[in-house]
Amino acid sequence: MPRNALLYVLAVDLLAIVAGLFVALRGPAPSQRDLVNAGVLLVAATLHVVISRRIEESRSDRSTGPHVTTTVVWMFPGAVLLPPVLTFALLVWIRVLWYPISRRPLYRHTFSSAEVMLSVIAALLVLRTGDIDQATIMSGASPVQVLVLLGAAVAYFITQAIIVGIVILLSTPKPTWSAVVGSSSDNAFGALVLCMAVVVALASAHSWFAPLILVPVVCAADWAARQVEELRGDSRTDHTTALLNSRGWHEQADREVARVRRQGGALTVAVLDLDHFKAVNDTWGHPAGDVVLRRVAAVLNERTRQGDVVGRIGGEEFALLLPDTDSEQALVVAERIRTGIAEMKVPATDKRGQPVSIEGRTTSVGIASGANGLVELTTLLHAADAALYEAKVGGRNQVRVSSNGHPVFLQ
Incomplete structure (x- = not known):
């Protein structure tokens, strides 16, 4: 203190x-x-x-x-x-x-x-x-x-x-x-x-x-x-995935940011976007797409800590707030999530009700970190979004880390 x-x-x-x-x-x-x-x-x-x-x-x-x-x-x-x-x-x-x-x-x-x-x-x-x-x-x-x-x-x-x-x-x-x-x-x-x-x-x-x-x-x-x-x-929960929705995620993230500010330390925001997710809905239908989203939510819950704030903030976009986590630690978490999604084999049904197995899905991730709890949440979100954009442009299925607002690819 x-x-x-x-x-x-x-x-x-x-x-x-x-x-x-x-x-x-x-x-x-x-x-x-x-x-x-x-x-x-x-x-x-x-x-x-x-x-x-x-x-x-x-x-x-x-x-x-x-x-x-x-x-x-x-x-x-x-x-x-x-x-x-x-x-x-x-x-x-x-x-x-x-x-x-x-x-x-x-x-x-x-x-x-x-x-x-x-x-x-x-x-x-x-x-x-x-x-x-x-x-x-x-x-x-x-x-x-x-x-x-x-x-x-x-x-x-x-x-x-x-x-x-x-x-x-x-x-x-x-x-x-x-x-x-x-x-x-x-x-x-x-x-x-x-x-x-x-x-x-x-x-x-x-x-x-x-x-x-x-x-x-x-x-x-x-x-x-x-x-x-x-x-x-x-009112803060996404009904498809049972994760926090955009409103709930921002409210919970704001409280965690305030706590980290009081105690000092690092925090990281990660933004994930499922690659070519529209093809899932077009090929197998929206019910199958919802099954994939629920499985992605399960991977996020399995591969994050209890204190991390996990939410679905868009159609196929998810956000994580990782308290007391620097960029190197966040990279490990992001890679664990990326590989977990790539390894998914999701049983579902297609538009005709026939059973299918959806696999080989990938995700792009952008992360941004702040030290001593002094960085604003909106600043970290913008930096993580910029890193996510670079991951998309760079070929998808990868993680990019923002450094002082500039996305940097880490091997």
Whole structure:
């Protein structure tokens, strides 16, 4: 990480520890009622994390930036109902449960935990200023008290956004506004989850077993979030090959480019075009052509890594984004793909429904690389397209690598 970003991360971690200890030591000692509330919230949070584990793993894998979780629905009621020492104990327990699911490096998980701790402390300050606790809510939550609860949720949201936004700003060479403040969908989901947290806090203040009843509701919210993300993904998927379509590829590639920029390193774009593909459709028909495209997609998936971004961006044109890959490494990948396509034997049917075997297909590939994550995606695409054109002009069935925007043939 850049030095200023590293210092910021360490400062946030240290501040969370010091502020958490200070607030916990100045808070009241837990009563028996507090212990019961804490135990119920802990059980509810554990059930929620265990039940939604697979859903959250899927959502976390899809997310390349900060991942919005629903665990705040248990931490926020803790801030309302419990003394700080029990609130922080609940927070630590939830973060420990969450670590295997987050699939993030330990330093990132630690920073996220510190950010959550400071956000909870900000909410606590608003709650204590408004003199809100379980007793006042049970006596009848007035409109003013509800507004104080919502204000605490807003304080949590703003603190979290500022802490995360600053680290993105410091660690990204060319940060965009959307990267710093987050996408509108993520912010809307985060606000919705905090509204749920306020409802859970109100319900929990009146009944100790309310959190247990609300576990299925929170799990349903997790499931609904994944369904929405999958529906959004359908609009980004090519139905013939099941790869990303042009829109989906550009969106995913932009996120990967932003990640590489934050971390530094190389990245490569490769553009592939199937040679004389029109002859396949003319000779055997479009259904046979679709079978060939699906087999090409299978070769691309087999011969690339899980983190590579693979998409179909045109009729017979495909694009790859290879993060943390220089031109020499990309050449190896491109050659592996080219030979894989050349070796294909695709069973299909011709225009009369007779079985045929389509083989001997070739592809031309152009690749372009950028160092330190500073090159724009559009620049790499244009350079890779130029290299692809040179491969076509040079006789097809070959790979050409762009060097500073000029295609160069590598033996």
